[in-house]
Amino acid sequence: MKYVTEYRDAELVQSTLREIGRVVTRPWVIMEICGGQTHSIVRHGLDQLLPPEIELVHGPGCPVCVTPLELIDKALNIAARPNVIFASYGDMLRVPGSGRDLFAVRADGGDVRVVYSPLDAVKIAQANPDKEVVFFAIGFETTAPANAMSVLQARSLGLTNYSVLVSHVCVPPAMHAILSSPHNRVQGFLAAGHVNAVMGYWQYPAIAARYHVPIVVTGFEPLDVATGILAVVRQLEEGRAAAENAYGRAVTYEGNRPAQQVIEQVFEVRDRQWRGVGPIPASGWGLRPAFAAFDAETRFDVGEIHTQESPVCIAGQILQGLKKPHDCPAFGTECTPESPLGATMVSSEGACAAYYRYGRHLENYELGVMN
Amino acid sequence: MCLGVPGKITDIYEAEGLKMGRVDFGGTQREACLAYVPEAIVGDYTVIHVGFAISLLSEEEANATLDTLREMVNIEEEIGPEK
Ligand code: SF4
Numbered sequence: 001m002k003y004v005t006e007y008r009d010a011e012l013v014q015s016t017l018r019e020i021g022r023v024v025t026r027p028w029v030i031m032e033i034c035g036g037q038t039h040s041i042v043r044h045g046l047d048q049l050l051p052p053e054i055e056l057v058h059g060p061g062c063p064v065c066v067t068p069l070e071l072i073d074k075a076l077n078i079a080a081r082p083n084v085i086f087a088s089y090g091d092m093l094r095v096p097g098s099g100r101d102l103f104a105v106r107a108d109g110g111d112v113r114v115v116y117s118p119l120d121a122v123k124i125a126q127a128n129p130d131k132e133v134v135f136f137a138i139g140f141e142t143t144a145p146a147n148a149m150s151v152l153q154a155r156s157l158g159l160t161n162y163s164v165l166v167s168h169v170c171v172p173p174a175m176h177a178i179l180s181s182p183h184n185r186v187q188g189f190l191a192a193g194h195v196n197a198v199m200g201y202w203q204y205p206a207i208a209a210r211y212h213v214p215i216v217v218t219g220f221e222p223l224d225v226a227t228g229i230l231a232v233v234r235q236l237e238e239g240r241a242a243a244e245n246a247y248g249r250a251v252t253y254e255g256n257r258p259a260q261q262v263i264e265q266v267f268e269v270r271d272r273q274w275r276g277v278g279p280i281p282a283s284g285w286g287l288r289p290a291f292a293a294f295d296a297e298t299r300f301d302v303g304e305i306h307t308q309e310s311p312v313c314i315a316g317q318i319l320q321g322l323k324k325p326h327d328c329p330a331f332g333t334e335c336t337p338e339s340p341l342g343a344t345m346v347s348s349e350g351a352c353a354a355y356y357r358y359g360r361h362l363e364n365y366e367l368g369v370m371n
Numbered sequence: 372m373c374l375g376v377p378g379k380i381t382d383i384y385e386a387e388g389l390k391m392g393r394v395d396f397g398g399t400q401r402e403a404c405l406a407y408v409p410e411a412i413v414g415d416y417t418v419i420h421v422g423f424a425i426s427l428l429s430e431e432e433a434n435a436t437l438d439t440l441r442e443m444v445n446i447e448e449e450i451g452p453e454k
Contacts, residue, residue, distance in 0.1 A: 117423065153388075262407075
């Protein structure tokens, strides 16, 4: 497939890895921000093929993982109501709230539907005028243009039975939070290519300069990831800290202007709670007051929510790059994708799920760039 | 949800006031909203996220990246592998 196979060329990946080996002279810690990249790295065994000097730590870029528990509990409450059709991206269904998940709500008779695109949720609202249709609008900058458009579309179609439960988070504030933490180990970033496809990377030179960290916009195929790592390592070895783009085929400096305009029209900056990580100021988006009629949080009074997180789950430390999934005592035993204790075991973008799926809980795992 | 996939636009039309299209992902066809890539034409490659095209892929940039990497391989061959 064009734009895919070329970037899985085992020989090019191998030679890029060898080049990294030639350039590197001392240990470096590099974080891939995006869970999609974590998945690609673990799936293709890239972390194990890298020279031992390079440690990859997995970042917070898994939308399912960082959606706050309180909001999951709100979703569970709303989805259980008889007059509601609750529409969600599929990965959210198994995310544990305080006690249960959306699957359990569905099993108990709740009308919970998986949609591929938020526009499908709008269609459900059109087709069911006597029902309240609530869409769980979660995600990073990648899903924001789609989620925002669904609100505009509902408005232009005159729908009064469509609302969104918004939990949007943004990457740059998370980078600030990680880099300014006293526990920070990250010396360079692979930036999440598709976030940059939307937002561009004009926000990055200032971050790179302020904390003196290289930030390289990176794609998702094995060759993209290897190229991104090479670019970060070159900068680190040369003592440089710049924002670079190693994913030029999909990302421009300015990003997608029409998408940014619609985000700006529908959303405003808010403080956000990140599951496991805590509050980060100005780290996400909520609906602007002009769209309050579409806000599920004001439309449904859910009363007081008492959240309860699993006491053994260390997902928060994993999302900040401080621990790895197999450091968790519950990993692969008490906690599996079938009965997850934390959100990072649910989504394929979650580090725990990626480690579990590709056998990182076993003594012997297969190596190999191609599979 | 963040693992956007590249696909080829095979048809463009309007539905409910939005620019929409059909996109081929190596044999699988899907509908996608093209409102964020107003310049898109049939035959373009695009990255799709949750049913929305968020960026058009640049053939020129794709080739440039691959050329740089292949050059690295060639140099490697000329000077011989490490050690
Ligand atoms: S393995 Fe399960 S319990 Fe442990 S950190 Fe990951 S999600 Fe949490």
